[in-house]
Amino acid sequence: xxxxxxxxxxxLWASLxxxxxxxxxxGGGVRRLALTEEDRRGRELFARWCHEAGMTTWTDEVGxxxxxxxxxxxxxxxxxxxxxxxxxxxxxxxDGVYGVLAALxxxxxxxxxxxxxxxxxxxxxxxxxxxxxxxxxMLGSAVFAGAMTLDDALARTDADGVTLAQALDxxxxxxxxxxxxVQGVQVDAYFEAHIEQGPILEANRNTIGxxxxxxxxxxxxVNVTGVAAHAGTTPMRYRKDAWFGAAQMSLxxxxxxxxxxxxxxxxxxxxxxxNSSRNTIAANLxxxxxxxxPDDAQLDAMEQDLRxxxxxxxxxxxxxxxxxxxxxxxxxxxxxxxxxxxxxxTQRFGYPHERIVSxxxxxxxxxxxxxxxxxxxxxxxxxxxxxxxxxxxPADVTAGANVLLNAVAARAGAYVAAPAHA
Amino acid sequence: xxxxxxxxxxxLWASLxxxxxxxxxxGGGVRRLALTEEDRRGRELFARWCHEAGMTTWTDEVGxxxxxxxxxxxxxxxxxxxxxxxxxxxxxxxDGVYGVLAALxxxxxxxxxxxxxxxxxxxxxxxxxxxxxxxxxMLGSAVFAGAMTLDDALARTDADGVTLAQALDxxxxxxxxxxxxVQGVQVDAYFEAHIEQGPILEANRNTIGxxxxxxxxxxxxVNVTGVAAHAGTTPMRYRKDAWFGAAQMSLxxxxxxxxxxxxxxxxxxxxxxxNSSRNTIAANLxxxxxxxxPDDAQLDAMEQDLRxxxxxxxxxxxxxxxxxxxxxxxxxxxxxxxxxxxxxxTQRFGYPHERIVSxxxxxxxxxxxxxxxxxxxxxxxxxxxxxxxxxxxPADVTAGANVLLNAVAARAGAYVAAPAHA
Numbered sequence: 001x002x003x004x005x006x007x008x009x010x011x012l013w014a015s016l017x018x019x020x021x022x023x024x025x026x027g028g029g030v031r032r033l034a035l036t037e038e039d040r041r042g043r044e045l046f047a048r049w050c051h052e053a054g055m056t057t058w059t060d061e062v063g064x065x066x067x068x069x070x071x072x073x074x075x076x077x078x079x080x081x082x083x084x085x086x087x088x089x090x091x092x093x094x095d096g097v098y099g100v101l102a103a104l105x106x107x108x109x110x111x112x113x114x115x116x117x118x119x120x121x122x123x124x125x126x127x128x129x130x131x132x133x134x135x136x137x138m139l140g141s142a143v144f145a146g147a148m149t150l151d152d153a154l155a156r157t158d159a160d161g162v163t164l165a166q167a168l169d170x171x172x173x174x175x176x177x178x179x180x181x182v183q184g185v186q187v188d189a190y191f192e193a194h195i196e197q198g199p200i201l202e203a204n205r206n207t208i209g210x211x212x213x214x215x216x217x218x219x220x221x222v223n224v225t226g227v228a229a230h231a232g233t234t235p236m237r238y239r240k241d242a243w244f245g246a247a248q249m250s251l252x253x254x255x256x257x258x259x260x261x262x263x264x265x266x267x268x269x270x271x272x273x274x275n276s277s278r279n280t281i282a283a284n285l286x287x288x289x290x291x292x293x294p295d296d297a298q299l300d301a302m303e304q305d306l307r308x309x310x311x312x313x314x315x316x317x318x319x320x321x322x323x324x325x326x327x328x329x330x331x332x333x334x335x336x337x338x339x340x341x342x343x344x345x346t347q348r349f350g351y352p353h354e355r356i357v358s359x360x361x362x363x364x365x366x367x368x369x370x371x372x373x374x375x376x377x378x379x380x381x382x383x384x385x386x387x388x389x390x391x392x393x394p395a396d397v398t399a400g401a402n403v404l405l406n407a408v409a410a411r412a413g414a415y416v417a418a419p420a421h422a
Numbered sequence: 423x424x425x426x427x428x429x430x431x432x433x434l435w436a437s438l439x440x441x442x443x444x445x446x447x448x449g450g451g452v453r454r455l456a457l458t459e460e461d462r463r464g465r466e467l468f469a470r471w472c473h474e475a476g477m478t479t480w481t482d483e484v485g486x487x488x489x490x491x492x493x494x495x496x497x498x499x500x501x502x503x504x505x506x507x508x509x510x511x512x513x514x515x516x517d518g519v520y521g522v523l524a525a526l527x528x529x530x531x532x533x534x535x536x537x538x539x540x541x542x543x544x545x546x547x548x549x550x551x552x553x554x555x556x557x558x559x560m561l562g563s564a565v566f567a568g569a570m571t572l573d574d575a576l577a578r579t580d581a582d583g584v585t586l587a588q589a590l591d592x593x594x595x596x597x598x599x600x601x602x603x604v605q606g607v608q609v610d611a612y613f614e615a616h617i618e619q620g621p622i623l624e625a626n627r628n629t630i631g632x633x634x635x636x637x638x639x640x641x642x643x644v645n646v647t648g649v650a651a652h653a654g655t656t657p658m659r660y661r662k663d664a665w666f667g668a669a670q671m672s673l674x675x676x677x678x679x680x681x682x683x684x685x686x687x688x689x690x691x692x693x694x695x696x697n698s699s700r701n702t703i704a705a706n707l708x709x710x711x712x713x714x715x716p717d718d719a720q721l722d723a724m725e726q727d728l729r730x731x732x733x734x735x736x737x738x739x740x741x742x743x744x745x746x747x748x749x750x751x752x753x754x755x756x757x758x759x760x761x762x763x764x765x766x767x768t769q770r771f772g773y774p775h776e777r778i779v780s781x782x783x784x785x786x787x788x789x790x791x792x793x794x795x796x797x798x799x800x801x802x803x804x805x806x807x808x809x810x811x812x813x814x815x816p817a818d819v820t821a822g823a824n825v826l827l828n829a830v831a832a833r834a835g836a837y838v839a840a841p842a843h844a
Binding site for chain 2: 196197198199200203215217219229230231232233234235236237238241243244246247248250251254257258261262264265266267268269270271273276277278279280281282288290292358359360361383385386
């Protein structure tokens, strides 16, 4: 197909706003936690829209909700789109739901254009992406992609002790249609549209982020030990103060990480002084370090710097420091061809764009380790997300869906069966 | 009296060790919380020893336990010595009890020498010095010196909701003898011997610390606010990270305070990141600052530096910082003449000594605002205190009591009534 397919922007926007009423909060956001009554109502609305678009729907064993538009070859692996309908407790109107409803709009637009595809097209709304009710986040796509076992997932409990298996039953999420096996599904390619959840596209005045992959992440605990002593009777020169040691490690680390700018990221989000007292010198302090970089080798170097900085600061202050890695996720490059399809579609529309790395976790990160994958980012206002004030501009919402449509159409082998105006 | 009076070192040490059996812990320390059964037993033992030394005893309305040796002038205000018999939950064998039993040993030594004094001599064991059971610390001496009302003190409750008034009744602490009014007592001078609770004397190989007063203390809360954001999607240059701001303030403060060395002290003992998460940029962090200096004007300058350092670091990182003073205690110089008596006694024995400022709180700090006051410090092993391993060397224990004896003897106008060996 040489011509550009176009989605119906106002229709997509209207669907987003209608879905945002389910779980709407007084603050203008959405609270639609996974497998709650609100989530069930959201799933039912989405399934109804899919049926109206001529699709069939089903769920799998962890409640991932699928909709399918047939292709010419019923046996071909489907080109899949998706994201999630669940939200944070005080979430917004776009995180996740944009990717699901943009995918629906892609199917509607294909219908409007009387377009057929060689391969089937499927949409999936993944269960419990946010991790706000059940841990971990991205649970549904993790099981689908084989990163987590089904039994493990079903046994996870929420804060009230309700298991995921129980929530699937009581919410009716997996009783909407027949349930299929969650694992072993063949997928030709996976495309996900999402708001950026960061400030980069907005700052650079770009409409589309062509996502090239997910960055590598490593989490560390740094424990610093000194000697507890009386704040009033201990001269400064005799002190072995874990607080000032940690402060020095932090600033030295900040300086060292600047060499990896702009891609290298460092965050110290939590810190705890054991048995702390206002007038006792800190003897035992633990702080967390979150290091990220799109390139595993660069992250290796960042980790080495972290260890060196902590050791040097500890030595200079006669403290002890231990750096313990508590979690690691390697870089996840997206599929070159899928990324190219996204970029080409963007260029054909002439949207201002840039290549970007996904800083947040997404279902697409799990899918990328399972099948060829790419993502489309659009800006979010002020970079805000996981926030009731989360917002996106209608023009950007339309642009992202247009890119998704044309990338998927190309991958699925779309063609116009008969002129719609014939 | 020209000759040096001397105490009986082994007798004092034996008394210390016998008292240490009351509330002895498995770890070699003492747990004798204020107005508990252990405290009552400690008080009874001390009172019995005082009676054996020919003294009369009584308590006042907050349970401060007094013992008196008459002087020639029954109407003269007494020269007082004292400290406390209560301990920390995991306390040692010397903190407080040394000052009480050294005072008893002074009386025993005066008796042995057949010495009389112009002024009466009194010993006081102050109630709840440690603050471990009732808040605040140094409660008994605070009421005595008029820094706290009796009603306020009696209404203070421990962790179980027991009031000080109830504890006085149930412990029998104030039923040992007649109870006198706690306030309005005339005191000629107050001397207190204590372990240093710090490392200075030991490091300088000095036996006696001639305490010149208590340092001024100011406590602050510093609140730093930035912007919460996602650790994975927020480029470093867009961040307003309260953690790194606090780290910079801490190191800048440490550097600034070095100008006040060795007397100026700075401690950051507590810190809290609000709503902290490992992968969220810290948006709201509060840390405490404890500043100390023996000179109020110098502490004023330190406070100004603190405020300037926090404002500058906040400005350079687009953060907000507020510095709030939460408590202040002015410097407490001791009485020149009383300090001189301590120093002269020390010099006459030839003990290696230095002038020192009291870094910890002591009953003597309250008394110094009420009557001429001085203190005698002896070293504690490794500077340890508030610790079961707290220790002191017998030679130092003897030396401190010798200094106390001769300072008190000089102030009270001691003379030998008749040669003991006549």
